[in-house]
Amino acid sequence: MAVEVKIPTVFRKFTGNEATVELEPGTIADLIDQLGSRYPGLKEQLLAGDGELHRYVNVYVNDEDARYLEKLDTNVGEGDTVSLLPSVAGGA
Amino acid sequence: MTDPLRIPRRFADEIVQHCITGRPNEACGMVGLLDGEVVKVFRMTNAAGSPLRYSLEPREQLAVENTLAEKGWEGAPFHSHTRTEAYPSPTDVRLAVGDIPYLIVSVAQEPAQIKAFLIVKENWEDETGDIEEVPVEITG
Numbered sequence: 001m002a003v004e005v006k007i008p009t010v011f012r013k014f015t016g017n018e019a020t021v022e023l024e025p026g027t028i029a030d031l032i033d034q035l036g037s038r039y040p041g042l043k044e045q046l047l048a049g050d051g052e053l054h055r056y057v058n059v060y061v062n063d064e065d066a067r068y069l070e071k072l073d074t075n076v077g078e079g080d081t082v083s084l085l086p087s088v089a090g091g092a
Numbered sequence: 093m094t095d096p097l098r099i100p101r102r103f104a105d106e107i108v109q110h111c112i113t114g115r116p117n118e119a120c121g122m123v124g125l126l127d128g129e130v131v132k133v134f135r136m137t138n139a140a141g142s143p144l145r146y147s148l149e150p151r152e153q154l155a156v157e158n159t160l161a162e163k164g165w166e167g168a169p170f171h172s173h174t175r176t177e178a179y180p181s182p183t184d185v186r187l188a189v190g191d192i193p194y195l196i197v198s199v200a201q202e203p204a205q206i207k208a209f210l211i212v213k214e215n216w217e218d219e220t221g222d223i224e225e226v227p228v229e230i231t232g
Contacts, residue, residue, distance in 0.1 A: 008157050009167045010190030019161045045216065056189060056216070058150050065150070085153055086216075088169045090184035090194075091118060091145035092176050 001078040005031060010086050014042040028059055029072040031082060046084065058085045096227040097168075097193055097208045098129040104230045108204040110135045111172035111197045118146040119172045122156050123195065124165035129231075131165060138171075145183070146171045168208075170195035178207040180223050189216045193226045206230075 002022040007015050015021060016039075023034045036043025048054045052072065059066040060083040066074050076082055099107075103123070110133070111119040117138055124132035134156045137149040148169060160167045169192070173181070178198035180188070188194065188211035198205045208228050213221035 006157065006161050009160065010192050012166075013191060019164070056187075058154075060154055063154065083154055083157060085150065085157060086189040087147065087150070087187075088120075088122075088153065088189065089140065089145070089147035089187045090171060090181065091140070091142065091187075092173045092181050092183070 003031065003076050003078065004081045005035070006081065006083040008083075008085055011042060011045060011084060014039040014045070025077050025080075026075075027072060028053075028061070028066055028074050028076060028082070031076060032072075056087045058087060059083070060085065094210070094224060094226045095128055096229045097125070097195075098229045098231050099123075099206065100130065100232045101230055102232070103130045103133050104206060106133045106135075107170055107195070107197055107206060108199070111174075111199045111204065114138065114172060115174055115199065116143045117141055118143060118174060119197075120146040120148055120170065122148070122153070122160075122167050122169050124160055124163065125168055126165050132159075132163075134159075143174055166192070168193045168195060170197060170206075172197045172199050175200050178205045180209050180211055185211050185213075185221050185223065186219050188213060188221060195228075 005021045121136040122134045123130045138146045139149040140147040178196040193208040208226040210224045
């Protein structure tokens, strides 16, 4: 059993419109590397220049915010679900 | 020419009502899209709680994204402008994150107006971008 990663609409242009992707277990950093090699361009959307999670990206592991877990070092095991969400904001 | 985004009248009314109820703050939410047509309105909390800013409440967004994935719908965000026209502000452009239509609802006038825009940026950290209007058709 793999890790299921849910891809929101804004990132689906990178995944050929796939809404869910199955990856090998590992840390969130490992998962982002797997996404990057499978879908060129996607890793750059998720990580900022300093290699940390982009501040406009929220990552949830089984509905828990990874920022309050161990961030990129959070371990994701078989059967876990990861959601990648861009923060959607703006204003007049 | 971009394909129009179709909004059945009952959903357009629901979006406008949510935006009117949210005043004086900006209101926000998402719509579920199937083949370019709105099939569901998700009324959401403005985590910024401001007349000038909006931010989708992250936990609600997670729940909505889960529903979108389950149903096979695409998602597009909407937010209100309470005092200005339905057109992306510099803040909207600066914070835009992808090639998805952004619906903007102006409740500054009567009747309210719903427009949609693609905000095209080379990199989503760019402060500026090109704004392309997506025609909105209110149907039914």
